[in-house]
Amino acid sequence: MKNIYITDLDHTFLRTDLSVSDYTKKIWNSYEQDSIISIATARTYKKTMQFLQGVSINAPMILLDGALIATVDKKIVDTKFVSKEMADVIIDEGAKLGIYPFVLSLLDQELNESFTYSFTLNSYQTEILKRYANDDHTQGYKNLRAMEDNFKIVYMDDEEILIELKNRIEKVFGDELKYILAPEAYMGCYFLTILHKDADKAHGIESVSEAAGFDLSRLSVFGDNLNDIGMFDLAKVSIAVANAHNDVKKMANVVLPHTNDEDAVAKYLEGLRDG
Known part of the structure; x- marks a missing residue:
């Protein structure tokens, strides 16, 4: 039975800087033949594939915080959507506070994605959009409405206002939805991500396990942020990088001495090979 690394x-x-070093690619790819290797990310399929050029993946990927499970060759294994009706209510609740989200949606079965936003943007959102300047799937609207199949609704702002918004939305939907409030490490603000109640990395791993037929008792996972804690609970071995959130380190079986900028995952894997 193969070991699994996610x-x-x-x-x-x-x-x-969103790169993967040649060293990390070499070590990670060396596990392809005798292990199951994949990723679990908040990123979309398109962005993930851009970042992972030259990186081997041999099992379905957990994307968009678990709202999408798909293979490298675009086979959809599972989806968890927020309905248009629910998403529009969420947008309206945010509008009462003068804030608007990014809405990430599925357009078709070829994994073409929609990234929509309101023309009313705060400084954090304006900065993020600069990184998507060359992408053809972003679209701004004066009157933002959701699509039919929405993976997630994401707000970026100061923690206090997002706590208030989260409380408002929870009063409407309760546990019908999942709410992730966490610091945004790149921007220095917070983000509130709203998803289907079963859209998370833990449920995603269970879906991948069923699709790929692997044994969770042989699973090791790597992470740094609060949305990784669910998969830490499932894994035989949970590994936090040195730069991880303190709450994530507390949940980990192993806390690495290296950061993501120091090839922490690859150094751990190379250490396993060295005995």
Whole structure:
């Protein structure tokens, strides 16, 4: 039976500049033949594939915080959507506070994605959009409405206002939805991600386990942020990088001495090979 290694991307496997070093590619790819290797990320399929050029993946990927499970060759294994009706209510609740989200949606079965936003943007959102300047799937609207199949609704702002928004939305939907409030390490703000109640990395790993037929008792996972804790609970071995959130380190079986910028995942894997 093969061992399984699943890693988060941002601030874990990717360097801060969103690159993957040649060293990390070499070590990670060396596990392809005798292990199951994949990723679990908040990123979309398109962005993930851009970042992982030259990186081997031989099992379905957990994307968009678990809202999408798909293979490298675009086979959809599972989806968890927020309905248009629910998403529009969420947008309206945010509008009462003068804030608007990014809405990430599925357009078709070829994994074409929609990234929509309101023309009313705060400084954090304006900065993020600069990184998507060359992407053809982003679209701004004066009157933002959701699509039919929405993976997630994401707000970026100061912690206090997002706590208030989270409380408002929870009063409407309760546990019908999942709410992730966490610091945004790149921007210095917070983000509130709203998803289907079963869209998370833990449920994603269970879906991948069923699709790939692997044994969870042989699973090791790598992560750094609060949305990784669910998969830490499932794994035989949970590994936090040195730059991980303190709450994540507390949950980990192993806390690495190296950061994502120091090839932490690859150094751990190389250490396993060295005995």
